[in-house]
């Protein structure tokens with residue numbers, strides 16, 4: 001064991017030394033108008049220099065890179081440079097398979113499918129996703145190591161739920177659960193874990209943290225896609241939620257919960273949860289509470305087609321439409337109480353819908369201006385990511401164009417504030433896609 005550790009250390013040192021001799025890559029974007037992720041207007045013509053994975057300089061004056069023959073110069077021609085998009089509610093592992101495939105298909109196959117989807121996600125301009133549940137640790141590692149092209153992933157690991165809660169996909173014939181008995185398929189693959197006491201919850205939370213979770217996701221109330229989970233139900237007790245919050249906070253990070261109803265949201269906040277996913281069935285007192293406590297609302301504008309994943313006449317389909325009907329009210333409350341609102345899509349079980357990820361962002365312009373919408377999917381979502389504190393897998397600023405921020409950048413052929421629909425057709429309108437200083441697409 002010692003020898004192996006020593007050998008690894010030698011290899012590591014060697015790799016480091018090899019890297020040290022290579023100067024970091026330089027990319028200069030000339031003559032671009034900048035949307036910085038915060039200000040709802042474009043700058044005048046600007047030049048932006050990226051060194052390595054960082055934005056080094058932003059200047060109205062020309063930036064000299066003489067003597068550096070390896071520097072790449074991109075003539076922006078007055079196009080818009082903006083931060084890479086961030087989806088705050090994504091499931092890297094659950095986009096393409098059907099619910100049945102997830103439970104029965106080979107795990108290697110599911111991972112390869114998720115890898116292909118991750119590449120497509122990046123090519124839609126989404127350079128970061130906050131993964132809200134699923135076995136994404138291996139995919140994240142493969143992307144970070146450059147094996148697969150994909151977005152940065154902020155993984156939650158397995159969704160933690162209760163018996164019969166949202167995320168419990170077991171069949172009734174798998175009951176009763178015997179404590180200590182073999183785990184169900186969904187648990188073995190790390191998609192979701194069932195925990196029915198504070199002690200069990202602590203174990204499951206710590207297991208996700210040990211594997212590299214940047215935040216912890218629990219389902220505090222009923223959900224649409226789960227077979228045994230009515231929407232009105234509150235799942236965890238306050239003590240159970242608090243056990244998760246304590247375990248996460250001991251690791252310097254936070255808990256976010258899936259919750260639609262006032263009761264499930266309020267109980268989660270009482271237990272110390274810092275972010276609410278969805279919130280589509282909230283009421284005014286709950287919105288006030290979210291505002292007073294400075295809690296994040298991570299919400300979505302679900303398209304009706306999302307219900308197509310569920311059979312006609314099914315309970316899941318009916319639940320989907322009940323949730324969709326709450327969107328207008330929730331967005332109005334979010335605006336009225338100036339809630340810290342993050343944008344996400346939560347696309348599940350549909351590659352076809354995933355291809356419309358940008359369109360689901362544009363849908364937010366039903367409630368927000370195009371500038372507000374773009375700022376939400378960049379600068380604001382970047383603030384939410386920073387909540388992972390010491391567990392942030394990508395320290396550095398994301399979602400903004402400013403000196404010192406990480407270089408995740410999109411060059412848009414046009415002005416996305418004047419015409420946000422440009423985001424709906426990334427193949428045509430995103431002419432350069434850069435993540436971590438590396439160019440993944442350049443059709444100029």
Ligand SMILES: [Zn+2]
Pocket residue numbers: 089091132346
């Ligand atoms: Zn979700």
